[in-house]
Amino acid sequence: MKNVNLTINGKAVAVPEGTTILEAAKKIGIHIPTLCYLENVHKYGGCRICVVEVKGAKALVASCMVAASEGMKVETNSERVRKARKLNCELLLSDHPQDCLSCSRSGSCELQTLANSLGLDRARFKGERSPDFIDISPSVTRDAAKCILCRRCVSVCNNIQKVGILNAQNRGFRTIIAPAGGAPLSEVNCTYCGQCVNVCPVNALRETDALAPVWRALADPKKRVVVQTAPAVRVALGEEFGLPAGTPVTGKMASALRALRFDDIFDTNIAADLTIMEEGTELLHRAKAALTEGKAALPMVTSCSPGWVKFVEHEFPDLLGNVSTCKSPHMMLGALAKSYYAQKLGADPGDMFVVSVMPCTAKKFEVTRPEMQANGIRDVDAVLTTRELARMIREAGIDFVNLPDEDFDSPLGISTGAADIFGVTGGVMEAALRTVYELVTGRELPFDGLHVQPICSFDQVRDASIRFEDVLPEYKFLEGFTLNIAVTSGFAGARRLMEEVRGGRSKYHFIEVMGCPGGCIVGGGQPRSADPMVREKRRAGLFSEDERKDLRKSHKSPVAEALYKEFLGSPCGHKSHELLHTHYTERGTFNELIKK
Numbered sequence: 001m002k003n004v005n006l007t008i009n010g011k012a013v014a015v016p017e018g019t020t021i022l023e024a025a026k027k028i029g030i031h032i033p034t035l036c037y038l039e040n041v042h043k044y045g046g047c048r049i050c051v052v053e054v055k056g057a058k059a060l061v062a063s064c065m066v067a068a069s070e071g072m073k074v075e076t077n078s079e080r081v082r083k084a085r086k087l088n089c090e091l092l093l094s095d096h097p098q099d100c101l102s103c104s105r106s107g108s109c110e111l112q113t114l115a116n117s118l119g120l121d122r123a124r125f126k127g128e129r130s131p132d133f134i135d136i137s138p139s140v141t142r143d144a145a146k147c148i149l150c151r152r153c154v155s156v157c158n159n160i161q162k163v164g165i166l167n168a169q170n171r172g173f174r175t176i177i178a179p180a181g182g183a184p185l186s187e188v189n190c191t192y193c194g195q196c197v198n199v200c201p202v203n204a205l206r207e208t209d210a211l212a213p214v215w216r217a218l219a220d221p222k223k224r225v226v227v228q229t230a231p232a233v234r235v236a237l238g239e240e241f242g243l244p245a246g247t248p249v250t251g252k253m254a255s256a257l258r259a260l261r262f263d264d265i266f267d268t269n270i271a272a273d274l275t276i277m278e279e280g281t282e283l284l285h286r287a288k289a290a291l292t293e294g295k296a297a298l299p300m301v302t303s304c305s306p307g308w309v310k311f312v313e314h315e316f317p318d319l320l321g322n323v324s325t326c327k328s329p330h331m332m333l334g335a336l337a338k339s340y341y342a343q344k345l346g347a348d349p350g351d352m353f354v355v356s357v358m359p360c361t362a363k364k365f366e367v368t369r370p371e372m373q374a375n376g377i378r379d380v381d382a383v384l385t386t387r388e389l390a391r392m393i394r395e396a397g398i399d400f401v402n403l404p405d406e407d408f409d410s411p412l413g414i415s416t417g418a419a420d421i422f423g424v425t426g427g428v429m430e431a432a433l434r435t436v437y438e439l440v441t442g443r444e445l446p447f448d449g450l451h452v453q454p455i456c457s458f459d460q461v462r463d464a465s466i467r468f469e470d471v472l473p474e475y476k477f478l479e480g481f482t483l484n485i486a487v488t489s490g491f492a493g494a495r496r497l498m499e500e501v502r503g504g505r506s507k508y509h510f511i512e513v514m515g516c517p518g519g520c521i522v523g524g525g526q527p528r529s530a531d532p533m534v535r536e537k538r539r540a541g542l543f544s545e546d547e548r549k550d551l552r553k554s555h556k557s558p559v560a561e562a563l564y565k566e567f568l569g570s571p572c573g574h575k576s577h578e579l580l581h582t583h584y585t586e587r588g589t590f591n592e593l594i595k596k
């Protein structure tokens with residue numbers, strides 16, 4: 001590609017044709033402030049914070065939108081530019097509540113940081129304000145008064161997730177970002193993935209707050225408050241306290257939860273191991289039925305991601321039979337806490353309060369599903385995101401970084417490495433294969449370091465084939481069978497794979513889907529990060545947790561073994577079905593919902 005030569009603030013730079021001024025400046029270390037722009041996600045030029053002066057141009061130009069050209073002379077920090085940026089920021093603030101003191105985004109808000117860095121010390125303009133409007137869904141809260149119309153959420157929901165819920169409605173000053181017709185999120189086909197929440201620069205999109213009921217339960221002497229933490233939380237929580245992305249803080253997290261006075265600190269990983277036992281068994285049952293009787297819903301698709309499950313319920317209700325009936329791991333652990341553990345304690349499940357700390361906003365909705373309760377008692381009472389747990393830790397004045405490492409509690413605290421990798425795309429599939437292959441053949445999965453390399457990337461869809469040979473006698477039906485697997489994360493890839501299944505064109509027998517692009521490590525409740533390598537770093541953190549363990553296969557988990565022996569019986573047996581499996585509900589497509 002041809003290069004163009006230009007100068008920025010008197011410094012020469014050569015960049016490939018098509019490079020924006022913003023990108024060219026970045027290349028030579030010149031920082032241009034931005035607000036609506038988000039690298040690789042959203043380019044809109046609406047906020048005009050990134051304006052620069054180009055010699056010969058009448059007006060200032062938005063550097064995120066204009067390509068560098070041969071001989072261009074750019075000034076990024078002239079008085080005219082600085083004044084314009086300040087004015088554009090002041091205009092945004094003139095239609096903003098400015099209640100930073102009581103705003104949960106204070107300290108991590110991009111508008112607040114920008115106003116501060118531009119030296120704004122007062123709000124000069126007072127004019128008409130957009131109306132206040134709060135839409136509280138079980139997972140995501142939209143606070144319209146705080147929206148600065150940057151449209152990052154629109155790009156993520158439409159172009160990356162391809163769900164298309166959020167769009168600009170109305171025109172001019174009446175413009176809002178909302179589902180069609182201004183409908184609440186709970187009345188449309190929103191998956192509650194929270195990817196829009198992760199990119200919102202202000203507090204206009206946030207997780208629906210669960211701190212109050214958790215603090216209340218902790219203060220109630222009659223409640224036994226059990227907490228569990230998902231795999232992805234342990235490699236992201238540290239970022240909220242200034243630690244590098246991907247740093248595993250499992251021990252500090254357990255310590256912090258104890259300091260917060262939770263009664264029992266359990267690891268969702270235990271239930272990830274159980275998921276593999278249940279889902280692996282379910283796959284073998286389905287494969288047997290398909291190979292010996294010619295009937296069974298294949299491919300089987302994973303069910304640990306509640307955003308993904310809701311997506312299928314709306315968009316592919318005809319394929320619900322393909323989705324594994326396993327509950328997601330934290331729901332399994334909640335059900336066990338209020339049955340197996342309650343029984344051990346001699347406690348009334350109604351006096352227990354189970355809190356899940358999750359990387360995910362969709363899990364806040366999942367716990368409200370009627371099928372996730374027994375005898376009118378919910379399996380899980382509240383879901384906190386990783387960000388919310390960090391808020392609790394700060395509120396309690398805990399010095400997180402200097403906490404000693406502590407362990408989870410027994411009996412639901414020891415898990416295998418297979419469970420750790422559940423937090424990253426491809427992890428559930430790899431964990432399942434480690435177990436299924438060994439159960440069927442008696443040999444270890446034949447991949448370096450037990451990692452299934454063809455599916456260890458962030459490409460939208462990856463696949464692999466595993467051939468079963470020299471199988472154990474009870475699995476004779478699988479002799480010579482080649483299992484075709486696929487892995488995807490984010491709804492764009494999932495839609496593609498499910499369209500193939502619907503059209504009878506799928507060659508796969510087992511598909512892993514996670515709702516967030518990259519998996520739970522970048523779930524809608526994880527710390528927001530400006531680090532472009534954050535996914536890779538968090539994945540490396542989870543892999544290191546897996547690799548440091550002696551036990552790396554779910555079927556070798558002593559806790560799972562004891563649970564089946566003492567309480568559950570066998571995988572996919574009667575008791576497991578009652579506690580660890582569920583069913584799904586057809587929810588209607590967008591067009592069907594909007595007609596109601």
Ligand code: SF4
Nearest residue numbers: 099100103109202203
């Ligand atoms: S969103 Fe940001 S600027 Fe607005 S009130 Fe909250 S912290 Fe302040």
Ligand code: SF4
Nearest residue numbers: 157190191193194196
């Ligand atoms: S939660 Fe997900 S599906 Fe819903 S509006 Fe946000 S990005 Fe779209």
Ligand code: SF4
Nearest residue numbers: 147148150151153200
């Ligand atoms: S809700 Fe947030 S991300 Fe969406 S347009 Fe408003 S400020 Fe931007």
